[in-house]
Amino acid sequence: MIINLLISSFITIFIAELGDKTQLATLTLSGTSKKPLAVFLGSASALILASLVGVLAGGSISTFIPEIYLKLIASLTFLIIGSRLIFDYLNK
Amino acid sequence: MDKDDKNIEKGFLSIFLTSFTTIFIAELGDKTQLATLMLSAESGEPLIVFLGSSFALLCSSIVGVLIGKWISTKISKEKFALFTGILMTLVSAWIGYTIFNIDS
Numbered sequence: 001m002i003i004n005l006l007i008s009s010f011i012t013i014f015i016a017e018l019g020d021k022t023q024l025a026t027l028t029l030s031g032t033s034k035k036p037l038a039v040f041l042g043s044a045s046a047l048i049l050a051s052l053v054g055v056l057a058g059g060s061i062s063t064f065i066p067e068i069y070l071k072l073i074a075s076l077t078f079l080i081i082g083s084r085l086i087f088d089y090l091n092k
Numbered sequence: 093m094d095k096d097d098k099n100i101e102k103g104f105l106s107i108f109l110t111s112f113t114t115i116f117i118a119e120l121g122d123k124t125q126l127a128t129l130m131l132s133a134e135s136g137e138p139l140i141v142f143l144g145s146s147f148a149l150l151c152s153s154i155v156g157v158l159i160g161k162w163i164s165t166k167i168s169k170e171k172f173a174l175f176t177g178i179l180m181t182l183v184s185a186w187i188g189y190t191i192f193n194i195d196s
Contacts, residue, residue: 002140009131009144016127017152021183022118026156028176029111031164038104040157042111047149050119054128055138055145070120071191077117078184085177089170 013051021078022047028081115153124149 017023022043030039119125124145132141164172 002137005131005135005137005140006144009128009141010148012127012131013124013145013148014152016124017149018155020122020124020152021187022115022122022124023152023156024176024179024183025114025118026111026153027160027163028180029107029114030157030160031172031176032169033107035104035107036157036161038107039111039160040153042108043115043153043156044150046112046114046116047119047153048146050116050122050125051128051142051145051149053120054125055132055142065120068191071187074118074120074122075184075187075191077114078180078187081114082177082180082182082184085173085180089174089177092170 021074025078025081028085032085
């Protein structure tokens with residue numbers, strides 16, 4: 001029963017995460033820096049913390065902060081990183 | 093060339109913090125977190141769900157790091173930065189688009 005739940009949690013989350021924007025960010029960070037271990041440790045601890053928040057809150061963080069703000073912050077973060085990468089390319 | 097190296101040769105801690113912040117922000121309120129939440133509420137076994145989902149996130153993060161490293165050996169670093177930059181801008185636009193469709 002516990003093993004079943006462990007495996008089904010693993011499969012659900014692993015599949016949900018493949019090709020997600022989080023993985024795109026990890027991929028970018030890893031490809032543009034020379035320290036993949038630092039990228040891995042940073043993103044892994046962020047993911048574990050986010051998952052801990054998800055489990056503990058019993059309601060996601062969107063219960064406290066409206067989803068629209070979370071999405072806005074995520075959108076801006078991606079815009080900043082993306083445009084900085086393009087800007088660096090054009091500027092070199 | 094000097095400037096380029098300075099951009100890339102950042103310290104371990106700085107890269108760690110950048111990765112942590114970016115991923116944490118991207119993950120809050122994401123569908124993965126909602127799935128973790130639902131699994132945890134449905135089963136009443138939050139610890140098991142936490143272990144399973146943490147391990148899955150670790151694996152997907154390793155996959156992301158390895159794919160990034162692999163691609164960066166195939167194409168030049170500049171092209172890689174440009175492509176991922178464009179891709180991230182598109183993701184940003186897509187998230188922005190969904191903001192206006194939350195209510196509908």
